[in-house]
Amino acid sequence: MKIKDVVKTFMLSKKKIPYNQLYTKWGEELDADHILEEYPRPQLKRDNYTILNGYWDYCITRKKEKPVKFDGKILVPFSPESILSGVVREVTPKDYLWYERNLSIDKIPAGKRCILHFGAVDQYCEVFINNNKARRHTGGYLPFSVDITKYITEGNNKITVRVIDLTDTSYHSRGKQVLARGGMFYTAQSGIWQTVWMEWVPEQYIKSIRITPSLDDSCIQLEIFMNHWDKKTQENDIRVSIYEDQKLIQSIKDFGTSFIIPVKEPKLWSPENPFLYDMVITAGEDKVESYFAMRKFEVKQDEEGIPRLYLNNKAYFHNGILDQGYWPDGLYTAPSDEALIYDIQKTKELGFNMLRKHIKIEPLRWYYHCDRLGIIVWQDMVNGGGKYNMIWCGYLPTIFPKLVTKVKDNCYYLFARANKKGRKEWCYECKKTVALLYNCPSIAVWVTFNEGWGQFDAAKAVELIRCMDKTRLIDQASGWFDQKGGDFNSVHNYFRKLDVILENRAAVLSEFAGYVCYVPRHSYSQNIYGYKIYVNKEQLNDDVQKLYNIEIKKLIKKGLSAAVYTQLSDVEDEVNGILTYDRKVCKITKVDVPQLTE
Template structure:
């Protein structure tokens, strides 16, 4: 039997105005109209918009989420319909109006006042439409038709599964991020690409614009309230601007520079950080992760990004920020965002707080052969190092269209998140889930972004590419040794479990080692870190990802309960262990120690 859990933020949710914060902090305009709130919805078998709707749904929560007010699973053969009305506030309209969707799972068509505006495929990335020509004076009617195949097609789906259980979670559908509008001039700034050059002390800027190329652009870079530098440049051309005596960004000192960009009548605000991710040899000749040209241990956790009351959608911005803050307080410096792309504000919080991010690409593919892609390499580790991933049938990647869709989303995800300072690594594939041609995927990632690290195939089915010799280890004592050309990283481990009555989704328990009390769980966690992690650093271990931040449904292996009410381990013990990790890494990477 499943139990509906609530977070404290969900219990106190303002249903009249949910998630009102500006959704795109990496490129801010003053123009902003939030459309979150109660919409009409219907679920049926007809693609055509219904005459009568079923009731109200609280956007941006998926119908499967309790906070939506619907709490009903959509099926692959059903259509999910949305309808709302809006009127543009006085003074809002400039020349053009852009309608933005943070994410809609999985395929949607958008209509305004009965006219088709556009469509989108893929449930994890933002998209927008210019709706200027479709607007009416006064009230406007916005409708969507959505279909979600979940795990019955090759499209990306992450951990969603219609038959949830174990490591697979409740499937969700439809709008799950903020819907909003902005008004812009006829010629406006479309996007900005920022390339910090740490070694040369400069920031590379390229402003992409609509309309005539090469328009004049004015740049102001601010350090706090003080102007650090100003410059003029041409749109659609890159310019490098020197930052004198710049301040570095790191988890310990997360310093951000702010930037104002003006082009004609348009003005946007963004931010950046001066930091460098690389690999290099320590004083003892062992290959290590480097941050700002110094050896740096990535000490992280796996983060699924699920909420008991909102599923993919955190109830509030405070909830979204909470997990990051709590993990930082416990002494971690990295989060691996597991096969999900979060709202842009999540990355903004990581940038501000000082939390490294390893970003997974979202897995797709048809029905997985779990014996092949999971159980065999997990229990016999050499298996995953021997198999080539061009066996498309075995890896559930027979459909050419599905492979093409993956590459489109790979490119789009990197473009979307490119300016996020805290993202240290890209992870194209995880444990063979929908994996194919990983070496080619890693090469494409490198071409799209040469400034970050790559974990080509996290866990197993290693094809020899990327920057990491990536290990998943849940069942045995860890044995590592330095590699000649790649950094050794334990990219998943632990998964120690404890179910706490009143804070658990169901009575079933899924995990790798079961404990009954906080003291027992803490003792097991301490022994694991002292035996495997701390001792492994001298042998070349450079990064770790503990499973995981929070419980999710029956997978009760989080440091936090699913409702985020309890920390399941003794906090001071975890802090001291993390400090020991950093001290041991410092000792092992310097010849004089």
């Protein structure tokens, strides 16, 4: 029986059928015995791993103590609010969400450590192994791991997870999740929403790597970070092998953990030719597979003195789409790897070369597919803070855009950032995000803040990121409340005539359009949210083509360096997507935007 049929039976038994529940084709075909089985971390891949997705016991309680009896089964890694989880229940800030499953270990190999990995758990969680607290973690978007070796035994073991999710009632990072969904804010989701897996590693093992390509010097810098490293023994040497089209082109052996490795006559990465080099790293008894690309992002003046975005030393227009990363059946979690691939491939088929990942961090496989398929990524930091004043953060900047350019973002109360702990937590998660995604070749831009939501000290945020990553560009304040820093003059424009204001930073239209077209039987509700309504796809497509063929082409000649169309897919009340929410209908044909390199 398919997941869709199981869920339908469950919902009928509860007499709680959601209004116009949509499924993607991948959700309809989901097999509970084979849930997101791909290795979750392509840039640090090992062979000895076990995916722990599938049915876990779950319970939602109001008590902190572990329940004697669980409510039923939940399909991990889908959140309980999602239809694919089989639960379809909201977790409130007063609730404790419990998970539990058995872990059978036939034999504990000598000299090995057992590492348990969680891709993401929203928001705060504690992990217990055989009723022993092994780890706690705060942050609903970042992965974490725990060494469970000392807690496990041969035979049956038990993994228990306790979760609290305050959603939008606290200062924690939350993205566009709200408890009272509607308009441009969406259904909240809780708990485990990315893959859970375990792997066996040696006593000394590679925890992470950092790859910095230098196109101008034809080399990469490779830094290897071990859990601990004993340099005294001969066995602890490190070997690095680099492959081009499966042919070994470089092999290095040393006792250190930092390398400068030449890459002669490098093949350059671009959306038109997304070439990746494969790499194998052996450190003592540990071995991982990875990859990298040779590419360079920068802003510099063209021959006419206009600041432009450059890729690999050539002017390159970023023609992008805003991507919320929501799914009607899985919420934050795509039903399958194929679903992730579809969105990226469709973006390229429609003539775009960039996706702006909007206020969400995706599983690492999404970035891997962007790397290998060739799509540039603008990565937003996840917003947080107290309750936003939408008059201040939404209406006033739209009506009086010049007024807000004079506002300093150290007025914390105006931006719902009065809580010092919340500001400190955002900075910590910002650094963790850069570290997590640093090796992804496709990421060209870090977006620190969006439309003033939880914005504070944006100039310091830019410095924070620059200290960690000098290879990428930074959009300091996307939309408004510009603090005159970063690499872009970044404008959102949904209601005024499109224009370009040239200065010493690159001019980018980081959100625009938001054209609405409601498609019956493929829309979430009868509520319609967007900025210009079209009664059919034909009228919508005509105006989108005119927008690009006339308006955007003019603006590119005038100095526009990037444009981000809102948006890739419908999301709940928002029906301003190029695709419907269920990804079954595409509303437009391919757009034609000339590249500056032509």
